[in-house]
Amino acid sequence: MRTEKVIVTGATGFIGSHLVRRLVKEGFIVHILCRHSSNFWRIEELLPQITRHIASLEEAERLREIMTNVQPDYIFHLASSTVVAGSSGADAELIKTNLLGTVNLIKASQTIEYRGLVTTGDSFEYTTSHLPLSEADPCYPNTLHGITQLAATLYAQAMATKDSSPITTLRLFSTYGANDNPRRLIPKVISSALVNAPLSLSRPEIARDWIYIDDLVELYLEAAFRAKELAGGVFNAGTGKQTNLGEVVNTILALTASSSETNWGVFSAPAHDVYPWVANTSKTFEHFTWRPRRYFEEGIRAMITGMSGLVGI
Secondary structure (H helix, E strand, O other): OOOOEEEEEOOOOHHHHHHHHHHHHOOOEEEEEEOOOOOOOOOHHHHHHEEEEEOOOOOHHHHHHHHHHHOOOEEEEOOOOOOEOOEOOOHHHHHHHHHHHHHHHHHHHOOOOOOEEEEEEEHHHOOOOOOOEOOOOOOOOOOHHHHHHHHHHHHHHHHHHHHOOOEEEEEEOEEEOOOOOOOOHHHHHHHHHHOOOOEEOOOOOOEEOEEEHHHHHHHHHHHHHOOOOOOOOEEEEOOOOOEEHHHHHHHHHHHHOOOOOEEOOOOOOOHHHHOOEOEOOHHHHHHOOOOOOOOHHHHHHHHHHHHHHHOOO
C-alpha cells in the first residue's frame, strides 16, 4: 500500500476520471478538488476511496488551505474549460478556468513541498501547420481557448524556472476512450453505428493524432514521478501518427458491422481543420521511457465493447 498523497483537479472529467481510477488502483491516497456542481457519474463507485474537497480554482485562499492540510506528494492539474464539437466556453470562463485557475493552483502549491506537479496544455496552443507540431515551433494560437492554454503553459514554465519547482506540462492531442463526452466524434459515431443510425459528418480528410486514454494516463504518471528532472518542460502527448475522420468512421463501421449511412458535408468544419493536428513526438520520446502502446483500431475495439453493453447489443 502506497503512502503517497495526490491531488487531482478536473477529476470528474473524461481524462481526470481515468487518472483517478488508475491512482486508486495503484494504492495512492487520492484527494480531488471539485465544485458544488460537479457530476460524479464517471467515478461514482470510487467515491468511498477518495477524499473530496469542494473548491473553485478562483478561491486562492481555499486552495492554499487545502494544500497545507493535505500536503500532497503529487499534483495533477487537469481542470480546464472543455471544447466539444468545436464549441468552447464563454470568454470569461476560458480566462478564469484555463489561465487564472492554473495561476492560483501553482501559487497555492508554493506553500508546500511536493515532488511533482503536472499541468495540462492543449495542441491548439500551436500555430496551424501542415507539418507535425513540435514544442520548438512558434505558438500563435488563433482562438481564446488556445491563447489561455498557452498563457497557462508559459506561466507554469516560468514558475518552474524561477523557483526550481518540479512542474512539467503535457500538451494534449486528441484523446479517446471509454466515458468520453457522448457529443464527441468517436463516441457519437460508435453509438450511431451500433444501432445502424445514419451519420451526419463534416469532411473525411480532417486529420487528428488520436491517443488512447490508458496510454495518456501512463504518460501523466511518468511525468509526475520525473517532474524534478523535467522541470519547466513542455511535452507533446500524442502518438505522432495521423488518422483522418474518414479512416475513423470506416474503422468503426467495419468493427461494428454497421449498415449506417454516412453523410459527409452536412456540417461545416472550422478553418483550422484544413491543417492536420499531429504531434511531433521526438522530444517526448527522447525524455520519457513512455511510448503509446495501444493501436488505434485496438482502442476503438475496446470502446465498442464497452458501449455495446450500454445499448444492449
